[in-house]
Amino acid sequence: MEEQLIAPCGMNCSLCISYQSMKNDLKRQGFHKKYCPGCIPRGENCIHMGDQCELLAKGKIRFCYECEIFPCKRLKTLDKRYRTKYHMSMIENLEFIRDNSVELFLKEEEIKWLCNECGGVICCHNGLCLNCDLETLRKNKKYRWKEE
Numbered sequence: 486m487e488e489q490l491i492a493p494c495g496m497n498c499s500l501c502i503s504y505q506s507m508k509n510d511l512k513r514q515g516f517h518k519k520y521c522p523g524c525i526p527r528g529e530n531c532i533h534m535g536d537q538c539e540l541l542a543k544g545k546i547r548f549c550y551e552c553e554i555f556p557c558k559r560l561k562t563l564d565k566r567y568r569t570k571y572h573m574s575m576i577e578n579l580e581f582i583r584d585n586s587v588e589l590f591l592k593e594e595e596i597k598w599l600c601n602e603c604g605g606v607i608c609c610h611n612g613l614c615l616n617c618d619l620e621t622l623r624k625n626k627k628y629r630w631k632e633e
């Protein structure tokens with residue numbers, strides 16, 4: 486995983502369905518998916534934090550924990566959605582990076598999201614490996630994480 490795929494809001498773009506769809510070129514495999522190269526590589530924030538934060542919009546900080554009002558209400562709302570539906574937390578990610586390092590964070594993420602079959606990365610939005618589990622996604626385009 487790459488440092489530049491960690492967005493200022495704490496999202497790990499390498500886990501994102503839009504990033505992984507691009508990486509695996511799912512359009513060529515018959516899926517209608519948005520492609521996104523990641524927040525930093527594309528040079529603008531995704532809909533997550535939108536244009537509503539000036540600090541982020543102007544690229545004034547690398548990570549939200551540098552902000553005086555971290556975690557702001559918007560980030561908390563986003564975080565709650567991700568904790569509930571997508572098995573991850575932006576705020577925890579940011580605190581970990583702040584208290585340790587991006588390098589260590591990336592190492593832990595590689596372990597946490599490893600596909601045991603191909604060594605690739607599991608997508609946080611559906612819990613699938615978009616290399617190994619495409620049939621599941623083909624049968625149910627809205628597939629989201631196995632019920633637990």
Ligand code: SF4
Nearest residue numbers: 498501521523524531
């Ligand atoms: S859509 Fe957002 S979270 Fe997904 S890769 Fe793009 S910037 Fe990252």
Ligand code: SF4
Nearest residue numbers: 538540549552555557
């Ligand atoms: S924590 Fe600060 S920098 Fe991050 S989105 Fe909220 S207001 Fe913007």
Ligand SMILES: [Zn+2]
Nearest residue numbers: 600603614617
């Ligand atoms: Zn796999």
